[in-house]
Amino acid sequence: MGRRKRLAQTQSGAEGMHSLPALLHRNATQFGDAPAYREKEFGIWQCWTWAEAAAEIRAIALGFLELGVAQGDHIAVIGRNRPAHYWSMVAAQMVGAIPVPLYQDAVAEEMAYVLEHCGAKYVVCGDQEQVDKVIEIQENLHQVKHILYTDKRGMRKYDHSQMNALEDLMAEGSAGHARFDAELDRRITGIGYDDTCVMLYTSGTTGKPKGVVLSNRNVIESAKNSADFDHLTRNEDILSYLPMAWVGDFIFSIGQAYWCGFCVNCPESADTMMTDLREIGPTYFFAPPRVFETQLTNVMIRMEDAGKLKQRMFHHFMAHAKKVGGLLLDGKPVGFGDRMKYALGNMLVYGPLKDTLGYGRFRVGYTAGEAIGPEIFDFYRSLGINLKQLYGQTEATVFITVQPDGEVRADTVGVPAPDVELKIDDSGEIHYRSPGVFVEYYNNPDSTASTKDAEGWVATGDAGFIEESSGHLRIIDRAKDVGKMADGSMFAPKYVENKLKFYPDILEVVLFGNGKDRCVAFINIDLTAVGNWAERNNVAYASYQELTANPRVLETIRGHVEEVNKSVAADEMLSGCQVHRFVVLHKELDADDGEMTRTRKVRRGFVEDKFSDIIDALYDGSSSVSTTTEVTYEDGRKGSISATLEIVDAPVVPVAQHKVAAE
Amino acid sequence: MLDSSEGYVTEDGRKIGGVVMEMKNITLRFGGVVAIKDISFDIREGEIRAIIGPNGAGKSSMLNVISGFYVPQDGEVWFHGSKRPPMRPYEVARQGIARTFQNIALFEGMSVLDNVMTGRLNYMKTNLFQQAMWKGKAEAEEVENREAVEKIIDFLEIQHIRKTPVSRLPYGLKKRVELARALAAEPKLLLLDEPMAGMNVEEKEDMSRFILDVNDEFGTTIALIEHDMGVVMDLSDRVVVMDYGRKIGDGTPDEVRSNQEVIDAYLGVSHD
Numbered sequence: 024m025g026r027r028k029r030l031a032q033t034q035s036g037a038e039g040m041h042s043l044p045a046l047l048h049r050n051a052t053q054f055g056d057a058p059a060y061r062e063k064e065f066g067i068w069q070c071w072t073w074a075e076a077a078a079e080i081r082a083i084a085l086g087f088l089e090l091g092v093a094q095g096d097h098i099a100v101i102g103r104n105r106p107a108h109y110w111s112m113v114a115a116q117m118v119g120a121i122p123v124p125l126y127q128d129a130v131a132e133e134m135a136y137v138l139e140h141c142g143a144k145y146v147v148c149g150d151q152e153q154v155d156k157v158i159e160i161q162e163n164l165h166q167v168k169h170i171l172y173t174d175k176r177g178m179r180k181y182d183h184s185q186m187n188a189l190e191d192l193m194a195e196g197s198a199g200h201a202r203f204d205a206e207l208d209r210r211i212t213g214i215g216y217d218d219t220c221v222m223l224y225t226s227g228t229t230g231k232p233k234g235v236v237l238s239n240r241n242v243i244e245s246a247k248n249s250a251d252f253d254h255l256t257r258n259e260d261i262l263s264y265l266p267m268a269w270v271g272d273f274i275f276s277i278g279q280a281y282w283c284g285f286c287v288n289c290p291e292s293a294d295t296m297m298t299d300l301r302e303i304g305p306t307y308f309f310a311p312p313r314v315f316e317t318q319l320t321n322v323m324i325r326m327e328d329a330g331k332l333k334q335r336m337f338h339h340f341m342a343h344a345k346k347v348g349g350l351l352l353d354g355k356p357v358g359f360g361d362r363m364k365y366a367l368g369n370m371l372v373y374g375p376l377k378d379t380l381g382y383g384r385f386r387v388g389y390t391a392g393e394a395i396g397p398e399i400f401d402f403y404r405s406l407g408i409n410l411k412q413l414y415g416q417t418e419a420t421v422f423i424t425v426q427p428d429g430e431v432r433a434d435t436v437g438v439p440a441p442d443v444e445l446k447i448d449d450s451g452e453i454h455y456r457s458p459g460v461f462v463e464y465y466n467n468p469d470s471t472a473s474t475k476d477a478e479g480w481v482a483t484g485d486a487g488f489i490e491e492s493s494g495h496l497r498i499i500d501r502a503k504d505v506g507k508m509a510d511g512s513m514f515a516p517k518y519v520e521n522k523l524k525f526y527p528d529i530l531e532v533v534l535f536g537n538g539k540d541r542c543v544a545f546i547n548i549d550l551t552a553v554g555n556w557a558e559r560n561n562v563a564y565a566s567y568q569e570l571t572a573n574p575r576v577l578e579t580i581r582g583h584v585e586e587v588n589k590s591v592a593a594d595e596m597l598s599g600c601q602v603h604r605f606v607v608l609h610k611e612l613d614a615d616d617g618e619m620t621r622t623r624k625v626r627r628g629f630v631e632d633k634f635s636d637i638i639d640a641l642y643d644g645s646s647s648v649s650t651t652t653e654v655t656y657e658d659g660r661k662g663s664i665s666a667t668l669e670i671v672d673a674p675v676v677p678v679a680q681h682k683v684a685a686e
Numbered sequence: 687m688l689d690s691s692e693g694y695v696t697e698d699g700r701k702i703g704g705v706v707m708e709m710k711n712i713t714l715r716f717g718g719v720v721a722i723k724d725i726s727f728d729i730r731e732g733e734i735r736a737i738i739g740p741n742g743a744g745k746s747s748m749l750n751v752i753s754g755f756y757v758p759q760d761g762e763v764w765f766h767g768s769k770r771p772p773m774r775p776y777e778v779a780r781q782g783i784a785r786t787f788q789n790i791a792l793f794e795g796m797s798v799l800d801n802v803m804t805g806r807l808n809y810m811k812t813n814l815f816q817q818a819m820w821k822g823k824a825e826a827e828e829v830e831n832r833e834a835v836e837k838i839i840d841f842l843e844i845q846h847i848r849k850t851p852v853s854r855l856p857y858g859l860k861k862r863v864e865l866a867r868a869l870a871a872e873p874k875l876l877l878l879d880e881p882m883a884g885m886n887v888e889e890k891e892d893m894s895r896f897i898l899d900v901n902d903e904f905g906t907t908i909a910l911i912e913h914d915m916g917v918v919m920d921l922s923d924r925v926v927v928m929d930y931g932r933k934i935g936d937g938t939p940d941e942v943r944s945n946q947e948v949i950d951a952y953l954g955v956s957h958d
Binding site: 067177 | 832833837841
């Protein structure tokens with residue numbers, strides 16, 4: 024029955040809903056006065072109901088028609104999370120155009136590539152800064168017909184012959200509705216289940232970004248399956264603060280929001296995200312590990328400044344939470360006394376702490392994108408926050424594996440999501456097939472063919488294995504990053520890097536050693552954590568660079584590396600990956616300098632080339648290295664910084680004999 | 687062109703209106719020290735007017751004359767077509783003049799929001815008793831003024847520090863809060879006393895952008911004193927140059943830059 028029902032849905036679209044505009048119409052008619060969007064502006068949460076949002080979106084769509092947007096045109100959207108930007112994307116779908124959200128912090132040349140590749144004729148910009156970038160790009164690329172912007176500030180002096188405020192476009196569209204209503208309705212009903220819903224550019228740790236084409240089927244089926252999996256309802260509140268160009272935000276803030284009909288809350292600005300989080304108290308939440316790490320670091324720093332009584336209470340009850348909190352959340356048996364004590368702790372510590380963090384109403388949430396430190400993960404779970412992990416990709420419309428309630432662990436990424444088939448090939452690479460599998464890479468049949476085979480299986484590029492005891496997937500590393508050391512033992516950099524990154528002092532690590540006889544590492548310190556330590560210990564520093572060179576900082580980091588080496592040595596397969604020597608880098612790895620992707624993944628090859636002089640010094644035994652590094656400022660200008668870095672030798676645990684990794 | 691009473695058009699196409707304020711033969715003395723010696727210039731509607739000069743040239747004294755804090759011994763100040771009598775600071779504020787200070791004068795213990803709210807004082811009509819009761823008239827008034835303040839907070843991008851006590855803010859942000867408070871008074875003429883002093887390059891760029899945006903968005907006439915020549919030349923429409931209390935140049939940045947006397951004052955002259 025269930026199977027047949029699903030099949031029927033697949034043909035006509037889930038319950039007859041085969042596009043986001045159709046879902047919008049359903050929400051606006053069935054529960055039109057429920058909140059759909061909130062945005063904090065002028066210090067107050069402004070709210071739009073589904074009916075109001077539908078009217079706004081229709082006005083934008085009418086405006087698009089007046090501009091002459093044709094079916095199949097691409098409309099780029101560049102800006103921070105704002106209702107108007109989400110509306111522009113849905114309005115684009117209404118008129119049969121394809122929305123392409125871009126990373127707003129990308130510099131002009133990065134943006135130029137994507138705009139040229141998708142051939143966007145219309146661009147919706149958040150503010151003057153984005154408009155300026157598009158105008159700069161337009162000088163070489165004469166394809167953009169019209170620019171729209173949401174924030175009018177500073178825009179008055181611009182030549183408006185090919186530019187308009189979104190607000191004004193909506194007014195013009197509404198005014199002309201008699202002329203365009205019929206055409207708009209014709210286009211909305213014409214949207215097919217397999218038509219393109221959105222195009223998202225993957226940041227890519229190698230090479231140029233690729234435009235992933237997702238169909239309505241991909242998005243709606245994925246939203247439906249994942250919403251069923253976690254029993255999401257239309258009463259959820261989410262905070263939308265992650266980049267709009269990222270597939271996760273599209274699925275959470277549009278796919279699932281429209282499917283379930285829940286409310287999307289947009290922060291006032293990027294800087295107020297934490298305050299807004301506290302005010303909204305989302306019931307469903309998504310964040311990369313970095314957000315949870317930062318929050319935990321802040322809690323710990325503030326606890327150190329708290330009074331003695333508060334400190335003792337915090338540590339006492341946190342120890343208890345660590346013991347039973349996770350078990351309680353998983354529904355495992357816990358003794359009566361422990362339950363009572365946990366309830367007391369909840370009243371005195373956990374509850375207030377959750378409120379402060381903004382997790383007072385947290386029902387379910389995910390972290391993904393990077394490995395999360397087990398201690399960080401357990402900290403949140405022990406407070407009764409149902410934080411889980413998932414593993415996904417843009418090409419899968421997010422979901423590949425997810426952790427079901429009650430089976431949550433820090434070291435796995437869960438079981439295959441509903442309707443997802445999984446297989447591991449001989450080399451250890453993970454492959455999957457699902458209704459969410461992307462249509463193609465836009466204008467790139469070669470890459471499409473090399474990623475997706477004829478039967479619809481997609482290669483993830485990640486190496487992993489399925490744990491026999493639990494059926495959960497465990498990720499080892501990017502398949503192409505896994506290598507061999509000179510003696511044939513396995514080199515899996517992510518494993519060691521993650522262990523190091525779990526220390527609050529350490530922000531980022533890059534491990535080298537493929538094909539070499541020993542491993543060396545670059546380390547970025549975390550300015551918040553180390554800066555706070557420096558303040559409390561009267562260590563004076565004038566700049567990030569100076570702090571990185573402080574001997575006491577180096578000594579602390581050396582201690583961390585030593586501990587990690589011990590734990591790595593205990594792993595038979597990876598004992599060769601101990602860090603022999605390291606440097607603390609004088610600058611943070613940054614997406615503006617190309618060292619990381621916009622989703623903050625290290626571009627290993629690029630870093631290796633850029634800092635080859637430092638790597639050479641790490642291997643040739645010298646005790647320090649002088650280097651000059653080019654940096655790019657946020658406005659695109661370039662400068663350089665030079666520094667002399669001290670190279671630190673770290674103690675390693677001798678390993679008698681390397682076990683050779685399984686072939 | 688500058689003499690026409692209808693104003694002029696700037697290089698970037700902004701229309702500058704008629705004279706808002708005119709200083710006629712101002713002389714200001716402190717005992718035997720002559721701080722300002724017979725200076726005349728005007729400020730036109732919608733323009734950004736800078737007063738520059740080396741240390742001790744009398745710039746701040748000039749700004750204090752404009753703001754009515756100092757009363758010159760000789761000369762006249764004309765504001766909106768009428769001669770201004772000596773007046774108290776609150777009377778000046780009511781005329782639509784607001785200012786920021788060289789060495790920040792905020793209420794350190796109060797939040798950013800409260801500080802900016804103080805800029806609305808001239809728009810609050812309720813008395814102490816009504817405010818103590820709060821409900822009714824005082825509440826309506828506060829809502830109305832808060833709305834105006836929130837627009838400025840949004841404009842200057844200081845939402846994230848709305849509730850932060852000023853004492854905890856870094857210098858650059860304090861300067862921005864001070865600008866916010868001055869703007870909250872919805873001034874017709876805004877006086878900025880060294881808005882960029884002590885800032886790093888990035889903060890200076892931000893502040894420049896805000897000053898330009900204020901001028902552009904609200905049409906506020908701005909008179910500013912600044913040390914940083916680069917900033918002044920980029921921002922201003924017209925510049926008055928002072929040295930030892932005298933006016934040694936007046937005109938567009940380009941005119942001033944090529945004025946020999948100005949170059950001498952800034953770079954020094956050899957004495958051979």
